[in-house]
Amino acid sequence: MELGDKAIGLVLTMTSLSIFTYYTFWVIILPFVDDDHFVHEYFLPQEYAIFIPVLAGVVLLSFLSIFVGLVMLNSKKKKKAA
Structure with a gap:
């Protein structure tokens, strides 16, 4: 390593x-x-103890969904081209 x-x-x-x-x-x-x-x-105030992790989770799930969607679209285009 x-x-x-x-x-x-x-x-x-x-x-x-x-x-x-x-x-x-x-x-x-x-x-x-x-x-x-x-x-x-x-x-920070206690209200942020819930807001920050929820916001981070939503952002993470959004990026993961966009990534999976783009991969699926690209693989579909490659199958049609082949």
């Missing part, structure tokens, strides 16, 4: 772990912390 692949894997792993830790703390632990505590300054 090349060094570049390992570096990209490490960056992706650290990014995923950071996002998971932030989201877990935000959704599970933060509601039990007093509202006037300074840690609330580092997090």
Whole structure:
């Protein structure tokens, strides 16, 4: 395995772990912390805890649907040409 692949894997792993830790703390632990505590300054309002993952899921499913549709159209054109 090349060094570049390992570096990209490490960056992706650290990014995923950071996002998971932030989201877990935000959704599970933060509601039990007093509202006037300074840690609330580092997090978005709780409404975004649902909105952001739903929006990300819709965008992901949209791109996947467009990709599958384009692949199906291209394969149909290749079958007609052959």
